[in-house]
Amino acid sequence: MAPPPGASEWDLPRLRASFIFQDDSKNLNSEDQQAQGEQNTLLTNPQHLTCILTRCIFPEFFDVKFYPYNPPGSPPIFAAASKKHAVVCRLSQTKEREANPCEIIQVIRDDDEDASNCACCWSKDPRTHRPWLCVAGSDAKIKVYDVKDGTLVTVLVGHGGGINDLVTSPADPSIIASASDDTTVRIWSLAAAHTQQPCVCLLGGEGHAWDLLSVAFHNTGRYVLSSGHDQVINMWALPELPKEHVDVPITLHYPHFSTSEVHSGLVDCVAFYGDLILSRACHEDVIVLWRIEGFSSDDPVLSPADAPTTYDTSKQTRSAYTPTLTPERPTHFTRLIQFHTPECGVQFFMRFRMYHAPGKHSILAFANSKSRTFFWDMERFKAYNHFMAALKKSQQLDKKAAPPPIKPAWLPIKRNKKPAMPNNIQREADKDSMVSASPDPEHVGASSSLSKYNAATIAEWAEMYDTSNPLGVVRAHKTLNIDGAFVGRQAGWSADGEWCVVVGNNNRALIYQRNMPPKRVETSTPGV
Known part of the structure; x- marks a missing residue:
């Protein structure tokens, strides 16, 4: 296919x-058949749920x-x-x-x-x-x-x-x-x-x-x-x-x-x-x-x-x-x-x-x-490591020498939480955001620089893609x-x-x- x-x-x-x-x-033994009867009861009596799942x-x-x-x-x-x-x-x-x-x-x-x-x-x-x-x-x-x-x-x-x-x-x-x-x-x-x-x-x-x-x-x-x-x-x-x-x-x-x-x-x-x-x-x-x-x-x-x-119990x-x-x-x-x-x-x-x-x-x-x-x-x-290396390099060098890389589409962006506003002001802000909204740069081929990403975004990327610590865990x-x-x-x-x-x-x-x-x-x- x-x-x-x-x-x-x-x-x-x-x-x-x-x-x-x-x-x-057909293949249930006698104990299972008894439980099968309880399962049928379950269809009309939800109180049996815990018992059935446990067994x-x-x-x-x-x-x-x-x-x-x-x-x-x-x-x-x-x-x-x-x-x-x-x-x-x-x-x-x-x-x-x-x-x-x-x-x-x-x-x-x-x-x-x-x-x-x-x-x-x-x-x-x-x-x-x-x-x-x-x-x-x-x-x-x-x-x-x-x-x-x-x-x-x-x-x-x-x-x-x-x-x-x-x-x-x-x-x-x-x-x-x-x-x-x-x-x-x-x-x-x-x-x-x-x-x-x-x-x-x-x-x-x-x-x-x-x-x-x-x-x-x-x-x-x-x-x-x-x-x-x-x-x-x-x-x-x-x-x-x-x-x-x-x-x-x-x-x-x-x-x-x-x-x-x-x-x-x-x-x-x-x-x-x-x-x-x-x-x-x-x-x-x-x-x-x-x-x-x-x-x-x-x-x-x-x-x-x-x-x-050689068997040595001290050697694992x-x-x-x-x-x-x-x-x-x-x-x-x-x-x-x-x-x-x-x-x-x-x-x-x-x-x-x-x-x-x-x-x-x-x-x-x-x-x-x-x-x-x-x-x-x-x-x-591998792609994350290459992207982050290119991102850091573009920060250190002139953009003409090292243009910022394009962010892979699968790297998530965590938006900063905005402070709460009164409802009437929030509605106006929502309208403005809808008018000015544009596609995420990852979908239009825009370049990225490290400074544009907040700390929460960088931290989330590290939790999912950073393999530098072999004793850490990767989500x-x-x-x-x-x-x-x-x-x-x-x-x-x-x-x-x-x-x-x-x-x-x-x-x-x-x-x-x-x-x-x-x-x-x-x-x-x-x-x-």
Whole structure:
């Protein structure tokens, strides 16, 4: 779908629709059924509201992933996973779907009594290329479904505890990774050669001491991040995975980088951003961007024998990339930016997602526990620094030598508050302002100088765009609120970066879209 005329890469998403999946009473247990009866009462008795919300009887979406293998220009498709079902939806720009662009195309039910799913990822049949959806949860099984007909293709078994996250290798759609309560990451192959032994690599040993919550692939497919309840973030350099059948999976006992110093709470989301790392911990109200010193994916991949194996409880960080600290490289890792994510409360299992593609603006999305979704545009940090440097330079030099720069349209202006005036004088002043009003200089290409901006404006810019203090926090570039109590669990981006879907409690999905004029927000409850 081509962006509309006038679309800008600087645009951040707007809310297009709020999608509420119809309650699935078929899969409720006896306790849930009792609560379901209370929910029906709620429709006529608002006094039950607090009780119902506290018991969380509504099914909840925990994960969302866009199908990454569609041809460019195709309508994007995403899957949202909850306890007993995965919903597959298509986003469409047709006139028929102008109010609500979301269309359900498949519902996959998991009727296993012990199933309680919380993670999903995409793959495809290596032979026919039909889309496959992998789902997993507390029963420690990964179930692979053919999305077109909703049938179960295979079940991957091997973990000794529940599975909390699934990801697909960007380099190979047949390779997926799972993070489990058994403290290990397993690398699985869906290729026909590995049917008898689909687990081709096991990341365990001295890596983690407690349940894992998050796993992520590097774009090259050769590095894996893992994190969880033990506050530890590990990076593993994968060896070449076998192409043919193997009886026993490759086992890595030690990660090539390990630290518990980035966060002080359980780490429920970790991801690569190029060679940099993004991570979030419960109770901290920040997402941290940081780098491993000495690591570059352009260098040869280290072997398992290169991983640091000496266990020293006094060392909270071990790294194969800076085995010896020097004056030129005095730390194993460096904090870069802390993104402010307020009002998350005691909730955990709340995950961000960065959109990152060559030639596109990278945008970070995260939803908190108070019905707010935050967005940051990484290109704005660079543009802000260039603008401020040019602004200061124009103040110091003759305007002919350094003409004042044009203010970017996304930098807000805070107007000085005027003292209160009697009503009759205020009305006359309002008339004068309407007559003399002119478009903001940012929209007509006028130049700027530092002296024309008040202190409140400069301070607000710094809160949103100044990254000079790695221990400070950067406010969101855009914050969107929705009605109702909503706890965000995961965000997903379409391949072109136009659509962002955020899922969470109450069986709700928020559909955000970039590069579109304001639309009427539609809240719908599609049937199964």
